[in-house]
Amino acid sequence: MAVVLRDVGQYIQGAGELDNLGKFVKKLGNKFLLICSEHNKSRIGDRVEAALASVEKEVVYSEFYNQCTMEAIDTAVAHGTEAGCDVIIGAGGGTAIDTAKAVATLMGGIPCVILPTIASNDAPCAGLSVVYNEEGVVVKVINMLRNPDVVLVDTGIIAQAPKSYLVSGIGDALATYFEARACWRTGARTMARGNCSHTSLTMAKLCYDLLLGHSVKALAAVENKEVNEDLENVVEASIFLSGFGAICGGLAAAHAVNDGLGAIPQIHANGTSHGEKVAFGLLVQLILEKAPQEEWDTVLRFMQTVGLPTTLAELGFKDFVEADLRRAAKIAASPKEFTKNVRADITADEVYDAILAADKAGARQ
Numbered sequence: 001m002a003v004v005l006r007d008v009g010q011y012i013q014g015a016g017e018l019d020n021l022g023k024f025v026k027k028l029g030n031k032f033l034l035i036c037s038e039h040n041k042s043r044i045g046d047r048v049e050a051a052l053a054s055v056e057k058e059v060v061y062s063e064f065y066n067q068c069t070m071e072a073i074d075t076a077v078a079h080g081t082e083a084g085c086d087v088i089i090g091a092g093g094g095t096a097i098d099t100a101k102a103v104a105t106l107m108g109g110i111p112c113v114i115l116p117t118i119a120s121n122d123a124p125c126a127g128l129s130v131v132y133n134e135e136g137v138v139v140k141v142i143n144m145l146r147n148p149d150v151v152l153v154d155t156g157i158i159a160q161a162p163k164s165y166l167v168s169g170i171g172d173a174l175a176t177y178f179e180a181r182a183c184w185r186t187g188a189r190t191m192a193r194g195n196c197s198h199t200s201l202t203m204a205k206l207c208y209d210l211l212l213g214h215s216v217k218a219l220a221a222v223e224n225k226e227v228n229e230d231l232e233n234v235v236e237a238s239i240f241l242s243g244f245g246a247i248c249g250g251l252a253a254a255h256a257v258n259d260g261l262g263a264i265p266q267i268h269a270n271g272t273s274h275g276e277k278v279a280f281g282l283l284v285q286l287i288l289e290k291a292p293q294e295e296w297d298t299v300l301r302f303m304q305t306v307g308l309p310t311t312l313a314e315l316g317f318k319d320f321v322e323a324d325l326r327r328a329a330k331i332a333a334s335p336k337e338f339t340k341n342v343r344a345d346i347t348a349d350e351v352y353d354a355i356l357a358a359d360k361a362g363a364r365q
């Protein structure tokens with residue numbers, strides 16, 4: 001199989017960059033449909049409008065209620081079509097971004113601009129949308145014709161968001177290197193429809209190194225609502241490198257276990273984030289891989305230092321229900337999942353045992 005790389009058209013990151021949006025998007029079209037929540041509209045709507053007005057572009061606002069459902073997507077498509085919009089902007093966290101990507105795709109692959117207001121997951125740079133139903137269950141994945149044309153991250157805005165979002169983003173990004181490495185070892189096919197390349201593996205390793213080296217100081221910066229070099233480094237890892245890695249490096253057991261854990265009612269009701277589940281899934285993957293003790297110790301210590309959950313109870317699974325955990329393991333080990341990218345013949349029982357082993361070893365001393 002060939003190696004395949006696909007990436008965003010332009011990636012811009014820096015404090016105050018939102019005000020420069022116009023110069024990066026002026027050639028994309030003339031009428032922009034802005035999909036974001038009322039909350040984010042009040043946070044950044046005026047600045048988006050002013051930046052686009054400076055290059056004589058018009059903005060139409062499309063209301064969004066924080067759920068990436070087919071209904072939300074269809075509503076925005078109808079709105080954008082009726083208003084004659086030729087570019088889509090998604091601003092916010094994962095759901096507004098995923099909705100915008102789906103809308104741009106369903107409107108014939110028109111240009112798509114992403115403005116993340118939090119750094120909680122790898123959605124901004126990934127060329128796909130995960131669509132949910134009202135109950136929060138994944139119903140489908142819409143693949144974009146190409147990755148977003150512009151991803152602009154104003155770190156001044158990221159620094160104003162609650163710290164827990166960045167912790168989640170760090171959790172999602174922490175698995176990037178190990179998942180790419182698993183795909184590299186087994187020759188698994190990535191979502192870019194090729195093998196993991198030297199480039200993807202190296203970028204995934206860079207992602208891991210930036211997180212280990214800078215997360216503590218980045219989180220301190222966010223606590224003070226300030227931007228520093230450490231925050232810039234961690235945002236580059238959690239938004240750019242993590243998204244690139246998910247598509248071109250490949251996913252493995254960490255994300256598959258996330259999908260399984262999401263089906264446990266107690267964890268779903270707890271509101272445990274994607275990044276928190278992925279990070280715990282990474283512990284499970286390291287057990288499945290029989291990773292060296294030193295590597296395990298580094299990852300566990302790091303997770304505990306930045307405040308990521310390392311036990312089932314910390315994920316919200318406080319009352320142990322064996323059937324729920326068996327179902328989660330079964331989902332993670334199903335043939336369409338990414339656990340097979342660690343080893344093709346991993347069974348649900350093995351995943352179940354690995355989850356329990358991770359939970360036990362993850363307990364704080």
Ligand SMILES: [Zn+2]
Pocket residue numbers: 121122172246255274278
């Ligand atoms: Zn992820």
